[in-house]
Amino acid sequence: MGACFEAAQGRVLYARISRLQALFPQQQTQDSAIEPLRIPRAEHNISRSDISPATLKVLYTLKDAGYEAYIVGGGVRDLLAGLHPKDFDVATNARPEEVKRLFRSCRLVGRRFLIAHVRFGDEIVEVTTFRGPIGDSHDRDETGRILSDNVYGSLEEDAFRRDFTINGLYYDIRDFSIVDYVGGMEDMRRRTLRLIGDPELRYREDPVRMLRAIRIGNKMDFRLDPASAEPVKRLAHLLREIPPARLFDEVLKLLLSKDAVENFRALHWFGLWDELFPDLGAHHEIAPEQTRAFVEAALANTAERVQQDQPVSPSFLFAALLWAPVRARAEDLARGEDHPSFVALAQASEEVMARQGLRVAIPKRFSMPAKEIWTLQPRLEQPRGNRPQRLLTHPRFRAGYDFLLLRAQGGEPVQAQAEWWTQAQAGAMAPLPAAAAGVVAEEAPRKRRRRRRRRGGGAVPQAE
Numbered sequence: 001m002g003a004c005f006e007a008a009q010g011r012v013l014y015a016r017i018s019r020l021q022a023l024f025p026q027q028q029t030q031d032s033a034i035e036p037l038r039i040p041r042a043e044h045n046i047s048r049s050d051i052s053p054a055t056l057k058v059l060y061t062l063k064d065a066g067y068e069a070y071i072v073g074g075g076v077r078d079l080l081a082g083l084h085p086k087d088f089d090v091a092t093n094a095r096p097e098e099v100k101r102l103f104r105s106c107r108l109v110g111r112r113f114l115i116a117h118v119r120f121g122d123e124i125v126e127v128t129t130f131r132g133p134i135g136d137s138h139d140r141d142e143t144g145r146i147l148s149d150n151v152y153g154s155l156e157e158d159a160f161r162r163d164f165t166i167n168g169l170y171y172d173i174r175d176f177s178i179v180d181y182v183g184g185m186e187d188m189r190r191r192t193l194r195l196i197g198d199p200e201l202r203y204r205e206d207p208v209r210m211l212r213a214i215r216i217g218n219k220m221d222f223r224l225d226p227a228s229a230e231p232v233k234r235l236a237h238l239l240r241e242i243p244p245a246r247l248f249d250e251v252l253k254l255l256l257s258k259d260a261v262e263n264f265r266a267l268h269w270f271g272l273w274d275e276l277f278p279d280l281g282a283h284h285e286i287a288p289e290q291t292r293a294f295v296e297a298a299l300a301n302t303a304e305r306v307q308q309d310q311p312v313s314p315s316f317l318f319a320a321l322l323w324a325p326v327r328a329r330a331e332d333l334a335r336g337e338d339h340p341s342f343v344a345l346a347q348a349s350e351e352v353m354a355r356q357g358l359r360v361a362i363p364k365r366f367s368m369p370a371k372e373i374w375t376l377q378p379r380l381e382q383p384r385g386n387r388p389q390r391l392l393t394h395p396r397f398r399a400g401y402d403f404l405l406l407r408a409q410g411g412e413p414v415q416a417q418a419e420w421w422t423q424a425q426a427g428a429m430a431p432l433p434a435a436a437a438g439v440v441a442e443e444a445p446r447k448r449r450r451r452r453r454r455r456g457g458g459a460v461p462q463a464e
């Protein structure tokens with residue numbers, strides 16, 4: 001790989017011109033078109049055997065029909081760095097309808113900008129038509145965010161619309177060369193993540209780029225160029241303009257990742273974390289060390305599972321992230337007059353989840369199980385009745401138990417309970433652990449209370 005970068009360096013003049021262009025992307029016109037840096041096949045390490053068969057099929061089909069076809073973005077970037085790309089994105093001058101005509105299984109998706117999804121078996125290849133330059137025809141909101149994006153363009157124009165220079169490299173299927181308009185090869189060599197163009201303008205156009213900077217920087221272990229890092233703290237608040245559903249996708253990519261802990265720390269440092277999880281931010285000020293340690297332990301756990309190719313659950317992760325505010329809110333509520341603490345916990349769960357949804361929309365299929373994990377905690381803390389082991393068959397038992405372990409690890413006084421459940425699962429019948437060690441107490445189930453009353457015992461619920 002060294003060779004390809006040296007070759008690229010030899011043509012640094014082109015890259016410099018490209019860099020100038022990168023600074024003034026809006027002023028580009030057809031007249032000012034500049035020859036890109038072209039790295040021939042012999043001077044880079046990307047081989048067709050690294051590319052998925054479906055992607056190759058798409059590229060060749062487009063080429064044979066007379067269109068331009070390139071791999072762009074993460075696929076090129078990761079292969080150059082010797083990593084395995086998770087997928088390949090194709091860019092072409094064919095319009096979406098033209099792409100659709102070429103493939104049997106092709107769906108056009110997206111409202112603002114149509115993208116073709118071409119399916120081969122299990123694999124979907126995303127095919128995007130070159131985007132044109134940002135101009136007056138693009139609607140913006142008052143913060144500078146682009147609201148409409150429907151102008152097609154040339155390869156060169158498309159390159160300047162990409163976010164980072166290392167994401168703006170194109171692998172040309174005609175001659176297997178790499179086309180570089182934006183100085184991406186040089187930044188690969190320098191291991192630098194740099195926004196194309198004016199950083200503040202580019203973040204304002206799409207504030208999600210701040211999150212992408214952190215994710216891609218950590219994934220590649222590249223340094224974020226100081227000029228690209230500088231505006232982030234100032235502009236972090238712009239994330240509030242982003243639809244919560246889009247933020248959910250980005251948050252998952254950041255946190256269900258082998259770099260989860262580093263991503264969390266960087267998000268926190270740049271002030272982005274508090275925009276994504278304001279409740280948790282508020283709680284940081286109350287118990288900063290403990291909350292942070294708990295969140296980091298959960299993320300480290302996730303990262304390890306990702307690295308070992310084990311399944312990871314968004315519900316468990318969100319349960320862990322939001323546990324501190326849920327707990328704090330439940331404690332507040334329980335101080336009120338007639339809130340039994342189990343009810344307080346259930347109410348706190350609803351409140352915190354609903355507020356969180358205003359920033360990062362957690363779909364029901366994840367938020368429901370997360371709430372169940374929380375409300376299982378009192379039952380796990382105080383196993384009781386004739387057969388507490390019945391809880392072992394609860395569909396959410398395993399997640400609830402893992403969560404109890406995490407709490408114990410995080411220093412909450414639930415060690416004995418966690419240990420008891422560990423033994424109960426192994427079939428050992430230890431004496432029930434002492435109650436009231438945990439934070440939340442469970443309201444006695446109504447059914448049983450009634451039965452006891454009928455027996456005339458006037459039973460006091462076991463824990464309230």
Ligand code: ATP
Nearest residue numbers: 072073074075086089161162163167168206208209
């Ligand atoms: P990975 O797939 O590994 O997460 P990626 O860079 O390929 O990383 P994608 O979301 O697949 O990320 O995007 C593909 C390409 O589209 C990017 O490499 C970049 O060129 C461009 N892109 C994606 N999001 C943006 C954005 N918000 N602004 C500008 N360009 C973007």
Ligand code: MG
Nearest residue numbers: 073074087089
């Ligand atoms: Mg990608």
